[in-house]
Amino acid sequence: MTVRRRIAVATAGFGALAVAAITLAPLVGSTSIDLRRALDWSVPFADNVDAQIFFVARLPRTLAGALVGASLATAGVVFQGLLRNPLATPFTLGVSSGAALGAMLAITFDWTLGIAGISAVPAAAFAGAACAVTIVYALARAHRRGLSTDILLLAGVTLNAFFSALILCVQYFADFADAYRTLRWLMGDLDVSSYQPIITSLPLVIVSFFVFAWLARPLNLLSLGVDSAETRGLAVTYAQRSAFFSASLATGAAVSIGGPVGFIGIIVPHLVRLIVGSDHRVVLPASALFGAAFLVGCDVLARTLIAPVEIPVGVITALIGGPFFLWLLVRRT
Amino acid sequence: MILTTIFFARITQLAKNQKILRWFFVFFVSFACFAMRPSAGAIGQSSTAPSRIISLIPAVSEMLFAIGAGAQVVAVSSFDEYPAEVRKLPRVGALLDPDLERILSLAPDLVVVYESQTDLRRQLERASIPMFIYKHAGLADVTTTIRLLGGRIGRDAEANALVTRIDAGLAGIRARVAGRPKPRTLLVFGRDALALRGIYASGGVGFLHDMLIAAGGENVFADVKQQSVQATSELILARAPEVILELRAGDMTAEQRKREEDVWRVLSSVPAVRSGRVSIINDPLTVVPGPRVAEGTELIARLLHPDTFAQ
Numbered sequence: 001m002t003v004r005r006r007i008a009v010a011t012a013g014f015g016a017l018a019v020a021a022i023t024l025a026p027l028v029g030s031t032s033i034d035l036r037r038a039l040d041w042s043v044p045f046a047d048n049v050d051a052q053i054f055f056v057a058r059l060p061r062t063l064a065g066a067l068v069g070a071s072l073a074t075a076g077v078v079f080q081g082l083l084r085n086p087l088a089t090p091f092t093l094g095v096s097s098g099a100a101l102g103a104m105l106a107i108t109f110d111w112t113l114g115i116a117g118i119s120a121v122p123a124a125a126f127a128g129a130a131c132a133v134t135i136v137y138a139l140a141r142a143h144r145r146g147l148s149t150d151i152l153l154l155a156g157v158t159l160n161a162f163f164s165a166l167i168l169c170v171q172y173f174a175d176f177a178d179a180y181r182t183l184r185w186l187m188g189d190l191d192v193s194s195y196q197p198i199i200t201s202l203p204l205v206i207v208s209f210f211v212f213a214w215l216a217r218p219l220n221l222l223s224l225g226v227d228s229a230e231t232r233g234l235a236v237t238y239a240q241r242s243a244f245f246s247a248s249l250a251t252g253a254a255v256s257i258g259g260p261v262g263f264i265g266i267i268v269p270h271l272v273r274l275i276v277g278s279d280h281r282v283v284l285p286a287s288a289l290f291g292a293a294f295l296v297g298c299d300v301l302a303r304t305l306i307a308p309v310e311i312p313v314g315v316i317t318a319l320i321g322g323p324f325f326l327w328l329l330v331r332r333t
Numbered sequence: 334m335i336l337t338t339i340f341f342a343r344i345t346q347l348a349k350n351q352k353i354l355r356w357f358f359v360f361f362v363s364f365a366c367f368a369m370r371p372s373a374g375a376i377g378q379s380s381t382a383p384s385r386i387i388s389l390i391p392a393v394s395e396m397l398f399a400i401g402a403g404a405q406v407v408a409v410s411s412f413d414e415y416p417a418e419v420r421k422l423p424r425v426g427a428l429l430d431p432d433l434e435r436i437l438s439l440a441p442d443l444v445v446v447y448e449s450q451t452d453l454r455r456q457l458e459r460a461s462i463p464m465f466i467y468k469h470a471g472l473a474d475v476t477t478t479i480r481l482l483g484g485r486i487g488r489d490a491e492a493n494a495l496v497t498r499i500d501a502g503l504a505g506i507r508a509r510v511a512g513r514p515k516p517r518t519l520l521v522f523g524r525d526a527l528a529l530r531g532i533y534a535s536g537g538v539g540f541l542h543d544m545l546i547a548a549g550g551e552n553v554f555a556d557v558k559q560q561s562v563q564a565t566s567e568l569i570l571a572r573a574p575e576v577i578l579e580l581r582a583g584d585m586t587a588e589q590r591k592r593e594e595d596v597w598r599v600l601s602s603v604p605a606v607r608s609g610r611v612s613i614i615n616d617p618l619t620v621v622p623g624p625r626v627a628e629g630t631e632l633i634a635r636l637l638h639p640d641t642f643a644q
Binding site for chain 1: 428429430522523525526527528529530531533554556557559562563565566567568570571573582583599600601602607
């Protein structure tokens with residue numbers, strides 16, 4: 001099968017899955033709604049509870065899930081390719097703990113964005129992520145020209161530990177309720193109840209996806225090793241830098257919407273690779289679509305399993321993804 | 334990774350505490366049996382009224398002042414704010430970070446501690462410092478605690494008088510709202526600033542739920558037998574509360590309060606939003622399970638039944 005054909009088949013297959021998940025997810029929830037009434041435009045929106053549950057509660061939540069899932073899964077693929085380490089996740093290089101520190105500070109000190117009048121938690125999370133990325137990048141290129149992936153990895157892991165300590169420190173002195181809310185934020189939550197965070201993050205995700213599309217070929221070359229990639233004419237440093245910043249951008253955007261939802265960035269890429277092989281030209285689009293479907297599916301379980309009480313979506317992704325991934329791993333080897 | 338770290342820290346802490354508690358219980362029982370000593374003094378049953386009291390619980394500090402033992406209080410927790418006298422007293426930490434050294438240096442003859450502070454309790458025990466152990470649960474426990482505290486520090490009469498006053502206050506509110514329709518209420522105690530995210534509301538058990546019921550309301554989450562419920566937008570839309578009350582700590586300007594109340598407009602089909610019955614209560618009265626519970630309950634009752642309290 002030619003590459004073009006394989007891309008088409010994988011995209012069609014995983015695309016169908018994603019479309020199915022996104023269409024079906026808003027139909028179920030902790031309450032049952034009358035879909036005909038929800039879509040009945042003759043009833044004023046302000047009076048139509050079913051329509052409000054559908055359009056204010058469920059639809060933004062589903063779209064947020066799809067966007068976050070797609071971003072984290074593809075960012076995982078790119079980080080694994082960049083660091084040439086199968087254990088890399090979007091959170092390995094400190095992006096999530098930087099974001100968590102930002103969110104924690106915003107929650108504890110009740111920050112708001114003055115004129116815009118919106119909650120500062122997503123913005124602070126994004127700023128924290130950007131801060132972590134900058135520090136890691138500066139460290140990785142401090143000593144020699146180019147980008148050292150070893151230093152990148154070590155700096156990221158150390159920064160993660162350092163930020164985690166800062167988070168615990170702020171949390172220790174924070175109000176009890178605020179500490180609990182931060183802990184909950186760390187488990188991931190997609191109940192955005194408005195389209196605004198999705199619209200804000202969408203341009204960032206689109207930009208990084210364009211870079212990912214260009215990165216597929218360089219990542220394939222990088223998987224042969226830096227030296228072979230260089231001899232085949234790849235501008236290695238340029239590719240590494242693009243990969244690092246675009247994947248960080250996608251991760252930061254995703255985390256600012258839904259918090260650091262765990263496991264997506266490692267399970268989805270590996271699952272997809274087990275099915276379609278390791279060519280990044282196929283893996284990247286397939287991971288985006290499957291990541292979206294997987295997180296939307298997990299979120300449906302999160303809000304319906306023990307309704308009206310909700311299970312944090314990060315707990316579901318780990319509980320389902322972990323064993324499933326291990327099973328696949330054992331079956332294949 | 335952060336999550337796991339925090340979780341493990343919490344879980345090991347919990348497990349440790351429980352183990353210590355069990356170990357401690359075994360030790361205590363065997364000590365009482367084999368040493369053939371009366372257990373008086375073990376948890377500090379001193380016969381004279383204490384004259385140097387430290388309270389690690391804001392609600393209990395309030396109680397001590399309300400039953401006339403304010404002069405005996407020598408230190409309070411880092412969260413104490415009421416009555417005004419406590420602001421001048423030394424602070425010795427709180428639930429998670431009690432400062433044992435400072436507590437000991439103040440030579441107290443009674444320390445009020447939380448039941449869950451097992452480490453601190455063991456340390457104070459070793460130093461033979463008498464303790465009053467505080468358990469926090471529902472509204473009814475407030476008066477129980479006041480009575481026990483009064484008995485412990487030799488101020489039964491004052492404690493009973495205070496309990497009578499609180500009961501009368503609550504009974505008065507109950508009488509005024511009796512027979513009135515009970516508005517279905519969402520009682521929120523946590524939410525992200527300026528967004529409908531991270532909303533935590535009172536479930537069907539605990540002090541806040543009890544206050545809401547006493548104030549003549551019906552809790553929309555009465556069926557969830559937990560102290561707190563994470564209220565998603567879908568749940569709020571489906572439960573359709575007639576009144577939304579939000580408890581907020583910290584000072585807020587009128588403009589800030591207005592902006593926060595306006596955030597709810599997105600959920601326009603919720604009856605409380607349509608009829609403009611969304612209120613932010615920016616008053617510590619409603620969050621301290623102390624002697625002012627009747628006043629706190631009245632604050633809620635006034636918002637639930639504005640007509641009844643209009644005169």
